[in-house]
Amino acid sequence: MTADAHGIRRQLYPVALPAHEKIMLRPAHRMLLAVSALLLIGTFLFPLWRISLVAPQYPEGLGMLITVNTVKGVEPHHLENINGLNHYIGMKRIVPDAIPELRIMPWALGALLLTGLGAAALGNRRIARLWTLLFFVGALAGLADFWWWQYDYGHNLDWENAPIKIPGMSYQPPLIGSKQLLNFTATSWPDPGGLAAFASLGLAVLVLVHDARNKAGSNGALLHSPENTQ
């Protein structure tokens, strides 16, 4: 059957190909797009982000992991201990259940993964571009939201009851990188889950850029088409 279909396709080739090339991605690109979508599985398996805290009296460090659906300590009690320390500066307790984004994120990433696979299956360039755009905007929104939470926790302090009050001091950890917050050096960095998401987005963009370039020289694309060279 495949052979038949193939044969038919071959017959149609000279006529159908230009139109096909116009709207469809090449198989290799579709494959890479599928890989890009599958990379998002990593966001479910590994934490997205890690905030590490090191201080003179915490040489072993404290750390917080942001996963697809919760915030937890690197070690079982780290989150509690971070909350315990934060009470001195009047910071709100970090309560994962109170962060609605964490409830949305698994669905959003799951949907992105599935639609990505769908786009790869369909092979339609427009859909693929739309998907990548959505992904890009979503990622930006996610980072902005994360930054906003960090800002909120770092700035909206209980000045009334905080035992330690340092005028002008706020405690927002960096989005990426290190920052000294009183005795703690806070380091924020994507963890394997976050890196997988970046890799996924990066791959999708690269595929589409490569595709766009090849399409720009569409004559060449025809010549280099594997079917053609056979």
Added chain:
Amino acid sequence: MTRSRSTGWTVATASLAVVALYAYGCGPAARSGGTIGATGDVASQVYVAPGSHDEFYAFLSGGFNGQLSVVGLPSGRTLKIIPVFSQHPENGYGYNEETKPMLETTFGFVPWDDLHHTSLSQTNGETDGRWLFVNGNNTPRVARVDLTHMETTEILQIPNSAGNHASPFITGNSEYVLAATRFSVPIPQADVPISSYKTNFKGTVSFIRADKPGQMDIAFQLLVPGFNYDLARAGKGPSEDWVFFTSYNTEEAFEKLEINASKNDKDYVAAVNWKVLEACVAKGTFRTMDAEYNHNVMDEFSREGKATVKRGVKVLEPSQCPGSLYYMPTPKSPHGADVDPTGEYIVAGGKLATVIPVHSFSRMMQAIKDKAFDGDAYGAPILKYEATIAGEVQDPGLGPLHTEFDGKGYAYTSIFISSEVVKWKLGTWEVVDRIPTYYSVGHLMIPGGDTKKPFGKYALAMNKITKDRFLPTGPELAHSAQLYDISGDRMKLLLDFPTIGEPHYASALPAALIKDKQKKFYSLAENTHPKVARSARESGVERKGKTVHVRMSAIRSSFSPDNIEGIQAGDTVLFHVTNIEQDWDVPHGFAIMGATNAELLVMPGETRTLKWIPKTAGVYPMYCTDFCSALHQEMQGYVRVGPSGSTVALSATTTRRAQQAARMAANQGNAAERMALNQLRSPLSAKADSQRVPTVDPHAAHRVAAPAVPKPR
């Protein structure tokens, strides 16, 4: 001028001559005069750089302080004091309600003992790093220390025993901890003339089941002739079914022992076959004696000590169980009976002898087979000295006490009277090196030196006398330990360090064996203490007659409750303080003015209880005693005590009460409005409350007993 100058020269020359003569005349003394330790770069061998860790954990018995000290080697730094048989106000051991039961005995509460020897658990004859066992000599007891948190977790009293000195020595797979009597006494105890010693006094060898934590028990006791049993070792390899005890006072003297127990030319090493004894007991060859003894166990989860009185002990006599006991004659009141790593040689340190006799296990077995007996002692065969002896170390020095092994074919014997350590070769019995100790060494310890696999890098000598070795501190001076490098051909003194108490013996193991198994805190979720407060919301007060229970939580940097009112003079107030931290190295202390016991030092996740009986009305401050945080000084509170019969209601400011108070304050207004509001809010607040109070807490109802309306101040 000329004359005075020449006089000066004469004086100087004469002084030099005198010094030289003195040095020459007192050879050994001169050697000791500060030059020791200056040979080579020994400082770097014991220097453990800041932030670096020692290579070995050493556990030094504290002798008459009833404690253990944990010391790092080679630095000699004291890392921790572990109270075992003695109260320790520093952390409340033996003062707080949870640990008081650990010191219960059938004699009553005994808050002190003489802790002599240490023994690390073994698997296949090698150190396995699970537990450390120690003995209480005065009120016969054996304790287990768990090496994952370095605390006393179990104490077993030994019945039919007095002077639990030959204890606790462990068998190759930690099956038994051995405990034999230094003092023979009437067994069972009886009011008899002391002069009836020979007829009425007996010793015992106890076999304590040791391989199951929390379940130490006297498996059986062997009733032995009324000699003084001193030290012991279990056999290894070919001799692993046997244990060897030294005995002295085979004269069975009961007065002026100094003279009367030193008359016999030879005393004995007792060889006991515990496998034979086990078989006899299994066959039912024993009688159950009615004896009471305490078994005290610290629960792993509630961390409460529980004292239980056990009854009855299986006792058998050597004559009932042939082949279970033989005596090997050994010169002059032997102290140590030490078995070499191969299990073939049993070295006996005759403390008044001029040689170190070494018995051969294989020759002993042959002698038993050949019945090479030289009479018997109360039915136990005495083997011929010539039949069991493998060799004698000649001229070892005066007063050989105790021997350890390096696993490379050498033995090291501490020599008390001539104050030195002597290194000699197993098999040839020749002395190959000797080095002074400062002064009067008792025991010697090589990490793993009592096992099949010694770590023969260092030897630690524990000295009875220090005199001029450290800055003087009045008449009472520290005992000391000296660390020797034994890795080369010649022993090298590396370090002197003062010790805590009087270490009679020590055990050490490579730090790597247990370092990573150390607990950092106790799990609050697993805390099953009946009065635990897992959060500030679970804290509160409760009166039961004249007793008031305060469930208190402690976290940086506050107690909840921190204000308590309604206590009456004469009440028994029990502060159950739970440290609700789950972080490393954050203990909280608790003390209240006028408490007649001690403080509490509460580790993260655990609950400790202080009993306090205020006698007079007033306001009493309480505070955290362990500098826990930047706001440690703010970690305090007050207890208001009224006279007996005071009408002030019992109340406490806990987080939950504070929330209620805030709600009430917010609802201040006319009563109707408040009622309406309350009705409106009640479903919500009830829900909120039920969410806050964990359902696992069976005592939640108690807190409701406290008045809901904050009383006017």
